[in-house]
Structure formats: structure tokens, C-alpha cells
Amino acid sequence: MTINKDTIILGIESSCDETSAAILRGGILLSNVIANQSVHENYGGVVPELASRAHQQNIIPVVDTAIRRAGIDKSEISCVAFTRGPGLMGSLLVGTSFAKSFAMTLGIPLVEVNHMQAHILAHFIRKEGEEDKKDPAFPFLCLTVSGGHTQLVLVQSPSKMKIVGETLDDAAGEAFDKSAKLLGLPYPGGPLVDQHAAKGNPLRFSFSQPQIANYDYSFSGLKTNILYFLKEQTRLNPDFIAQNTDDLCASIQYTIIEILLKKFKKAALDFGVQDLAIAGGVSANSGLRTALIGLGKKQGWNIHIPPFEYCTDNAAMIAMAGAFRHAGGLFAGQDVAPLARMPW
């Protein structure tokens, strides 16, 4: 699947609480604009109705800025790629409706993108001057860890991917965010756990690890374990959390990484792959990045870690996934509707 060097894709992402637009020309990223929504901070999680309204406010200025920063005119855009799902229905509707009307007005084709597949394809994004960057070699195994999903994916090509394992309950990002909440940290707690963990002792406290078959994951037991542990400790010492935040974060992060890498390693050995990648919001976690690099060195595997800007939700990855679909002639019609749960 060759991406034409003149093809210009406008990517649009609106699945959760980031409104983002990006311009990609011939697989080279020209701009990537992301508007975060601070409106959710007071609620301890994303409020879907507020997210949709913020997307409506943001979408036009975000797209306009992406086009201007790319230094192109909108008449040069070849195709619009948008996140069809999975995600929050109200949020997806804003991006999908905008993409459809934009494409219709300009008389250009549309391609739909699966948000989780786009996280994986973010590994193929290049900026000007990064032409020599090493792509993951097919087939590779990708651990996709976000706020809503935890998946082990065998990637045979940009269009042929198979989920070989996934979480049976909470996602890895939820495990971070819910643990952070128990420690009194604000939402989203993942990045804060990461910061505290850097100063703490990962072996100070030990938490339970699940025994799940195959390549699947489970994080709900860990959350319950942490909850009861903290209840008992704060009964003995009401200041326990405040006095041990760094060590608690380091130990919780260590446990989540152990759980993630155990199955990742098992799958890599069983499938005989040489290239391993991580993707999604939790792939920004410094402990996970360091531990995976260490595992790669030990096993002789090529490890692919996305730049921070492509870990959390962004439209650059949607444009990249869209460029592959455009090259494959996989267009969507004007009757396409978003899907909160999108089949693979």
C-alpha cells in the first residue's frame, strides 16, 4: 500500500475529550492541533454532554488552525479522515458530521478510521526530515493501552490486524486513573502517578497480580486490593496516603507494568515476532517505556515507542490511518454514522 506523495489528508479526532485536526501530505505531518477540555476537571472524569458541547465550540477553530499551520489552502485537501469509533457517541457525532459536511462542500472523498487502529498506526507518522525513521517491521505486536482499552494486537499490515488479547474489565488507563483517585489525585491521574512514581520506591508495597488465561488482562482485582489496603492503613494512620504518596504511586505503577509486560512477553515469544510496539495514552508512562526498552535489550527485540505527542489522543494518527485507507481505496459514503463500539 503506497501513499501518494501529493495526497493531502485532513484528519479529525473527537472520540473523547480532545478536539484535534491534523494535515498530512504524502505521509508527512504538516500540522497537528489539539484542544484539550479543562471543563471536566471538577467532575473526576469526562462528562459526555459537556464533551460534545466543547467539541462543537472547538472544531472549526481547530481545523482552521491546522490548515493555516500546514501552510496549505483548503482547496488542496484530497480527502477527510475522521474517527468513526469507538468513543463517546455525542463526541463522535460532532467530528463525523463536520467531516461529512466538509468533504461534501469540497467534493472530496471521506475515509472512516477506527480510533484504536489509529493509535497503532501512529508509529508510521513522519515529520519533514524524518524520512529515515525506522518503522516497525511486519508482523509486529502492539500493546495498545488507553483510558478505555487494553489490547494486544498482532499487526500483519496497516489493514490487517488481529486482537490476540484484551482486558476483561478495566483498561490500563482506568487502573491508573482509579488508583490515583483512591490516593486523592485529580483526574486524569495517570500522568500524576507517573510523576510521583519517579520519586518513589516501587518495591515498598506489593499488590496482587491477576492469574488470567491466554493473553487477556484484568485490572479490577488490583483496584480492590489497593482500596482495602488504603482503608486498613489510613485506619491505623490517617496521614498514611499523604506521607507515602511517592512510594504508593511507584508500587502501583510497578504492578501495572508487571501485569502488562508479562502477557506482552508471552505473546511475543509465542508469535515469534521481533518487533514490539506500544500505543495509546498509557504508552506515555515513563516507567512502562523504560521497562519495555529493558525487556527488548534482554530479548534482542526491536522496541518501538511513540513520541509523547502521539501517545494521547490526536488527529495526526487519524490522518495517518486515513492515508493508508485512502491508498487502499477504502472510502466511506455520506450515509456513514459513528459507532460508540466499533467492530475491529
Ligand code: KG4
Ligand atoms: O489514548 P488516550 O489519550 O485516550 C483514550 O482513548 O482513552 O488515553 C488516556 C489515558 C488516561 O487513562 C490517562 O490517565 C492515561 O492515558 N495516561 C497515562 C499517562 N499519560 C496518559 N497513564 C500513565 N502514565 C502516563 N504518563
Ligand code: ZN
Ligand atoms: Zn485514544
